[in-house]
Amino acid sequence: TVSVVTARTLESLAADDMGDISAFVPGLSVSNTSPTQANYSIRWVSTSDFGVGTDPGVGVYVDGVYAARSGAGLLAFSDVARIEVLKGPQGTLFGRNSAAGAVSITTNKPSDEFEARLGVRLGDYDKRRFEGLVNLPINDVLALRVNALVNRRDGWLIDDVTGQDYDREDNWAARAALRWDVGPQTQMILSWTHDEIDQDARPAIGVAPLPAAPGLP
Numbered sequence: 001t002v003s004v005v006t007a008r009t010l011e012s013l014a015a016d017d018m019g020d021i022s023a024f025v026p027g028l029s030v031s032n033t034s035p036t037q038a039n040y041s042i043r044w045v046s047t048s049d050f051g052v053g054t055d056p057g058v059g060v061y062v063d064g065v066y067a068a069r070s071g072a073g074l075l076a077f078s079d080v081a082r083i084e085v086l087k088g089p090q091g092t093l094f095g096r097n098s099a100a101g102a103v104s105i106t107t108n109k110p111s112d113e114f115e116a117r118l119g120v121r122l123g124d125y126d127k128r129r130f131e132g133l134v135n136l137p138i139n140d141v142l143a144l145r146v147n148a149l150v151n152r153r154d155g156w157l158i159d160d161v162t163g164q165d166y167d168r169e170d171n172w173a174a175r176a177a178l179r180w181d182v183g184p185q186t187q188m189i190l191s192w193t194h195d196e197i198d199q200d201a202r203p204a205i206g207v208a209p210l211p212a213a214p215g216l217p
Contacts, residue, residue, distance in 0.1 A: 003028070005083040007108075014121060016129070016151060016169075017074050018083075018103065025085050028103075030074070035171075035197050038074035042087050045100035059090065059098035062105045063191065066095070075195050076173040079133050079147040081108045109189060110143035110179035111135055127153040127169070141181040148174040157203050170198040 003025045015021045018040075019032025029046075031039040039046060040058035047057030060067040062075065083105050090098040115135035122128060133147030150172045155165030177191040 001027075001087045003085040003087070005085075007081055010077055010080060010083075014123075015077055017076055019074065021083070027087050027101075028085050032074055034202055035074050035199055040100075040103065042085070042101035055097050057097065058100050059094050059096075059102040060105070061094065061102060062193070063107055064104075066097075075105070075193075076149060076151060076171060078131060078149045078173050078175060079108050079145075081106045107175065107177075108145065110137075110145040110177050112137050112143060123153070125154045125156050127151075143179045144176070145179075146174075146176045148172070155200065157205075159203075166200050166203040168200055172196055 005021055005025065009024075010021070013021060013024065017032060017035070018030045019038070022028045022030040027043045029041045029044075038056075040056050040060065042058050045057065047055070055068065067075075083103065085101065085103055086093075087101045089100075090102040094102045113135070114137060115133070117131075117133050119131040120129070121131075129149065129151045131147070131149040133145065135143065135145045137143045151169055153169035155168040157166040158164070159166065173193075173195040175191065175193045177189055180188045180190070182188055
């Protein structure tokens with residue numbers, strides 16, 4: 001069973017990462033409360049281990065390249081063409097760590113036409129997301145595509161003692177891809193990707209008894 005999420009769907013949902021679309025893909029659950037320790041499960045099958053350096057229970061692939069650590073499995077969506085969620089064991093096609101299934105993220109490749117786009121997304125808690133890309137054909141056999149985004153948001157939790165916000169968003173990502181048509185039957189794509197997250201510590205929420213208001217028993 002395969003579920004496909006298109007770029008148009010990602011735009012209509014204003015999705016920032018896989019955690020924002022898991023509710024719309026049957027059988028897929030993604031916990032993104034801690035971006036560097038994301039937990040994937042497909043049909044309730046996942047790994048009980050966690051941490052930024054552990055192998056995920058669900059194989060995550062970006063343009064066919066395996067994201068070998070859970071800390072690299074929750075990338076910011078930028079110039080994504082489609083997302084395929086394959087449910088059930090995928091060892092034959094994808095290899096290890098895909099007993100529960102696989103998530104394949106495909107980005108847009110450099111094309112032969114000039115393209116430029118700038119997007120702005122605003123939301124609650126002073127959310128600001130800016131994204132831009134440019135696709136530049138260099139000659140008959142070379143094309144370059146560069147895109148970048150910046151995503152920031154204030155926290156929605158407030159520390160009663162310090163007044164500081166928690167659960168803030170502050171990340172940026174960039175990608176560059178160079179396509180070279182070596183021959184009629186051969187094409188080479190060299191890509192570079194960077195994703196950086198400035199993450200708050202996970203907040204602890206407690207409930208404490210309060211004294212009765214004046215005049216009340």
